[in-house]
Amino acid sequence: MIRDRARKTRRTARPDIRPAWLPARAGTFAALAFLAGWGWYGIVLGGHAAEVTDAVSETAGFSIKEVRISGQKEIEERQILSALAIPEKNSLFTYDIASAYSRVSDIPWVEQISIRKLYPATLQVTVKEREPFALWQRGQVLSVIDRDGRVIADTIRPRYAGLPMIVGHGGQKRAADYVELLNRFPTLKPRVNAGVLVAERRWNLVLDNGIEIRLPEKGANAALKELVALDNEHGLLSRDITAVDLRLDDRIVVRLSEGAAEARREFIKKSGLTAGAET
Template sequence: MFSLSGNKSADGVRGYPGSPVVSAEAKVLPRPLRRVVRFVISLCSGRIVLPRHLGKVSLAAFYGVVGLHGVVVGGHGPVVAQAVTSTAGFAVEDVRVSGNQHTSEIDILQLLGLDGSTSLLGLDIAAARAALSKLPWVESAEVRKVYPSTVEVVLRERQAYAIWQHGSDLSLIERSGSVIAPLRDNKFASLPLFVGRDAETAAASIDEEFSKWPAIASRVKAFVRVGGRRWDVHLDNGVVVRLPEENVAGALALLNRFDEEQQVLSRDIAMVDMRLPDRVAVRLTPGAQERRLAALEERRKALKKLEQKI
């Protein structure tokens, strides 16, 4: 048997056979670095065997990292994410819309930006809601994601209260006077018509006054704002009622009494002027004026003949 012992010399120390000779004056490496050096030595000496295909996997990982870096730096992340998630089965395939009585579904789909390959994960709900809220008829909009491939849109639309004519343009307005959209068809022809500057903001107040007198209100064809202060009311038979600037309620009560007692609004007249508080003026139509003059002339002649006989 042989015993192993370390042999010392003046130039170095040998710890075990085959170990590197470390000079007494050499610097000692830090512990983490010593581990790295030992690993490299073992790898080079063949004591550590690398797994098969490690090089291919490392090369693929390197290319993947480089590609990901390029996508992020180039700002293509959302596009790539949308393409990946759409391919994975999250493409939007169904859009359910409710509450849209006047808003076209085509307009809704265009604003959502759905092209058949849009990913449900990539759909921006806040942006979609803001875009839909800008549609003329939409008061509020709710957009929900229903996984894996459905979008639900719930709209609350504005209510048309009346038609406002300003110049030659016709617009639909809310009760508050806010303009909804231009008038495009005749399906709103039954709504009251308000004409003139500031007529849209004062429409609700005058309509409320007339609602107390349904017999007169049912015959109104248009409310015309005059000077931003008062109203001329056009009836369906062509009669124009000029209302005062103040005490509209009292004027309407008086007009209703005249109509019940004397059917003044059904007579052959052109205008009823109620602007003065102490009197009511009535203007006849041209035909009625001619008939009245002819009747007065016949009466004058009859009186003259009677005087001659006496």
């Protein structure tokens, strides 16, 4: 009886037609992969791929849990974090660095920026800021600019007070040349409150005692050299004057203050001298 059952079992068993090279249960795995592929296709088609990836990444421990920011001095961290725009549910895998780079680069203080993904859960941001070079005033607007004349900020903090002051439209484009000119005269530079660009062609220097030095469009360096020599020898810039005009090649024209001019007229009147052209 037992032998008959075994014989019957052998007769009804299906033959194994699987190729020798095909792993066992390969068909099952293929079917599962086929179903998973169609499922992913449906997710993508429905526009939910990023959401699913974020959810899976977060479950696997690849969500952004730390942001490291370095190199900033003037920029507040909250500005950078705001520009990074990291969503509440996020994935380091799907985070768009290119878009973040563009947003952070739009912060005026940023000169260069580097954003890196450090797996499993860290975003590293390295900032190189622009260097404040001068203050630029046009009308009622006062800004901090860099060496290239680009506006960095319109908020003037106390520590910027010592920067060179440039006044007038177009002055920002010539900031580097202006500062270089002043640097050649270290005894005069600390006495200059501002450089005023006139008609975008030449400079007037305003000293801390109110005297205005009118420089020529060409040859400003030579004109200042002569002025500094006169001041060292005769104390010209400490006298009761309001302006020194250096635009003429053959002379220096000095404008007296009202008080000095009146005293000069009285002196000429009492002495009986003939006054020349009043300067």
